[in-house]
Amino acid sequence: MKIDIVSVFPEYFDVLNLSLFGKAQAKGLVEVHAHNLRDWTHDVHHSVDDTPVGGGAGMVMKPEVWAECLDELLGLDSSTSESTTEVDDVSTDSTAAPVLIFPNPSAPLFTQRDATELSHADHLLFGCGRYEGYDARIPEYYRAQGVDVREYSIGDYVLNGGEVAVSVMLEAITRLLPGFMGNADSIVEESYTGANALLEHRQYTKPAQWRGISVPDVLLSGDHGKVDRFRRDEALARTNEIRPDLIERLDCASLDKADRKT
Ligand code: 6GU
Known part of the structure; x- marks a missing residue:
């Protein structure tokens, strides 16, 4: 370029x-x-x-x-x-x-x-x-x-x-x-563009306990399905709270059944 x-x-x-x-x-x-x-x-x-x-x-x-x-x-x-x-x-x-x-x-x-x-x-x-x-x-x-x-x-x-x-x-x-x-x-960025844009879920690294604050249990569970669901729910909730304008622009086709409950 x-x-x-x-x-x-x-x-x-x-x-x-x-x-x-x-x-x-x-x-x-x-x-x-x-x-x-x-x-x-x-x-x-x-x-x-x-x-x-x-x-x-x-x-x-x-x-x-x-x-x-x-x-x-x-x-x-x-x-x-x-x-x-x-x-x-x-x-x-x-x-x-x-x-x-x-x-x-x-x-x-x-x-x-x-x-x-x-x-x-x-x-x-x-x-x-x-x-x-x-x-x-x-x-x-x-x-x-x-x-x-x-x-x-x-x-x-x-x-x-x-x-x-x-x-x-x-x-x-x-x-x-x-x-x-x-x-x-x-x-990965491609999925965060345009109609599917959501704020990212929060990130944690080790240790699981630090100054009295724990990493969410589900992230330590080893269950990838549950981890993905937890992160997706958090992304939707945080976007709804911080950037409601992005939720309004969301393409409904990009949502799954579990999302609609969030
Ligand atoms: Cl593109 N230019 C200037 N001068 N100020 C800005 C901007 C651009 N975007 C936000 N503020």
């Missing part, structure tokens, strides 16, 4: 050389390039923003600078020949067309379902906005060019810019790539 990130703080993404992500880069599973948006400016001040039309506080990112950058990275520039297409990374069932993603606190919520879908893409291009955001014509223009453009929020709170949001989305997406994790537990 090829990943381009455009930001006025590309150094922010130096951390991607560490840990699991660093290993995935070394293995050739992911290839990440963080670009500085200011490299596409022409003025002495390298300005990327301007005052909002219609008035208001803050600054808005200018469409012209973004367009020069995105045309080049998407290969839409008329001077870019078709022969620049790379053919090294051959992963099956992936989509070759780049997906352009803008973090935006006023956009739909990014979910596990989106992460799963985007993990099948060959090329992701993230555009990090700063200040009060970016000119709305940028995503509009690229959609009109036939580009798959997504805008996502990562939650109901305000961040200073898109960099943290991109880091969050990138981790959620890339950990699903085959070979990224040491083990195959990423596959």
